[in-house]
Amino acid sequence: EKGGYEHFMLKEIHEQPNAVIDTYRGRMLVNEGIIRMAGVDDHIEKFLNANRIIIVACGTSWHAGLVAEYIFEDLARIPVEVEYASEFRYRNPIITDKDIVIAISQSGETADTRAAIQLAKEKGAFVFGVCNVVGSTISRESDAGAYTHAGPEIGVASTKAFTTQITVLTLMALKLGKANGNVSASDYHMHLQELALIPEKIKASLTSDAHIQAISDIYKDSANFLYLGRGFNFPVALEGALKLKEISYIHAEGYPAAEMKHGPIALIDEQMPVVVIATKRGHYEKVVSNIQEIKSRSGKIIAIVNEGDVHVKELADHVIEVPDTLELLSPLLTTIPLQLLSYHIAVMRDCNVDQPRNLAKSVTVE
Ligand code: M6R
Numbered sequence: 001e002k003g004g005y006e007h008f009m010l011k012e013i014h015e016q017p018n019a020v021i022d023t024y025r026g027r028m029l030v031n032e033g034i035i036r037m038a039g040v041d042d043h044i045e046k047f048l049n050a051n052r053i054i055i056v057a058c059g060t061s062w063h064a065g066l067v068a069e070y071i072f073e074d075l076a077r078i079p080v081e082v083e084y085a086s087e088f089r090y091r092n093p094i095i096t097d098k099d100i101v102i103a104i105s106q107s108g109e110t111a112d113t114r115a116a117i118q119l120a121k122e123k124g125a126f127v128f129g130v131c132n133v134v135g136s137t138i139s140r141e142s143d144a145g146a147y148t149h150a151g152p153e154i155g156v157a158s159t160k161a162f163t164t165q166i167t168v169l170t171l172m173a174l175k176l177g178k179a180n181g182n183v184s185a186s187d188y189h190m191h192l193q194e195l196a197l198i199p200e201k202i203k204a205s206l207t208s209d210a211h212i213q214a215i216s217d218i219y220k221d222s223a224n225f226l227y228l229g230r231g232f233n234f235p236v237a238l239e240g241a242l243k244l245k246e247i248s249y250i251h252a253e254g255y256p257a258a259e260m261k262h263g264p265i266a267l268i269d270e271q272m273p274v275v276v277i278a279t280k281r282g283h284y285e286k287v288v289s290n291i292q293e294i295k296s297r298s299g300k301i302i303a304i305v306n307e308g309d310v311h312v313k314e315l316a317d318h319v320i321e322v323p324d325t326l327e328l329l330s331p332l333l334t335t336i337p338l339q340l341l342s343y344h345i346a347v348m349r350d351c352n353v354d355q356p357r358n359l360a361k362s363v364t365v366e
Helices: 008-014 016-024 044-048 059-075 085-090 111-122 137-141 160-179 185-206 209-219 231-248 257-262 284-295 311-315 331-348
Strands: 052-057 080-084 099-105 126-131 144-147 224-229 251-256 273-277 300-306 318-322
Touching (some): 008 016, 008 331, 016 185, 059 080, 059 099, 059 160, 085 111, 099 111, 099 160, 111 126, 111 137, 160 185, 185 318, 209 300, 209 331, 231 251, 231 273, 231 331, 284 300, 284 311, 318 331
Parallel strands (some): 052 080, 224 273, 273 300, 300 318
16 A cells, blocks of 8 residues: 555655646646636636635645745736635634635645635635545535645645645646736746646656665754745745654744844754755845855755756755756755655654654644
């Protein structure tokens, strides 16, 4: 059942190239230049007339929502807010019938996310579900939706659900950007072509496994970790930190790299590993100077870079390479080494990777 892998989590990490293919199969027709998504097509006017999109989710799904915020605003130019479902439901949010609420949930059973969509429906919003489990409560209670088609995710730590959620949301943003005229025909085709290359590039990212294992061995006893990223990769930093916390029980924090100087930099000393996402299209020069700041305070730098990087390689203690892609698609690749890092550290610390203490696969309590 684990397909020869030691844990479900590792199996699911390695399933990502195919999971992404399954997610866009039948939807993305690259040569024809078509993105077909019934849940969007059937309600296209709603989407095109929406004042804004509010994304509600928890945990990793909330991180996918943050990535989607950047992607939707960039491609479709529709204002997006991303809310923790648990916060959204307990305040008195301003929602109208011109709002679209997108609920993201792997399980489709998360209690807070369910309650958030109930509230949104009462206030007249159109609710769109992005779920993985077919027939799940949230998928049934939404007005429309799109499944991620990642296949069953058994490990409590979400991996392939995250990358497939981003895939679905990218397809939606591209489709809407084309429909509302914010994405030109040539840009649209270029994005489709790049998206089609992602599964192979995820595969390439997975080949760093042994190298990541060696890095994990060096830092497995650290008490703390920092994760930094900017732009589209800021939510990936949050996600990397969450993965490490939940399965290895090491305290970790994710931050937008530029916020470091407003506080967290005080934590940095030779005991502090800092994972920095430093791919070349994402404010590279700025990230390089953040890395210099860490280095001058003796922090240990593990950098995620693009193949062929030169500058960061000179500064970092370790680099892990991922292929180059559009900045907007880079979270689909930069997240892979962070999943592997948390996995190997957890295994080395003898933690129960697939069923970490105090956690359940779906949180059906409020
Ligand atoms: O099933 P959902 O996507 O609604 O679950 C949301 C969170 O509970 C979930 O992502 C959780 O944070 C994971 N354990 C993270 O790996």
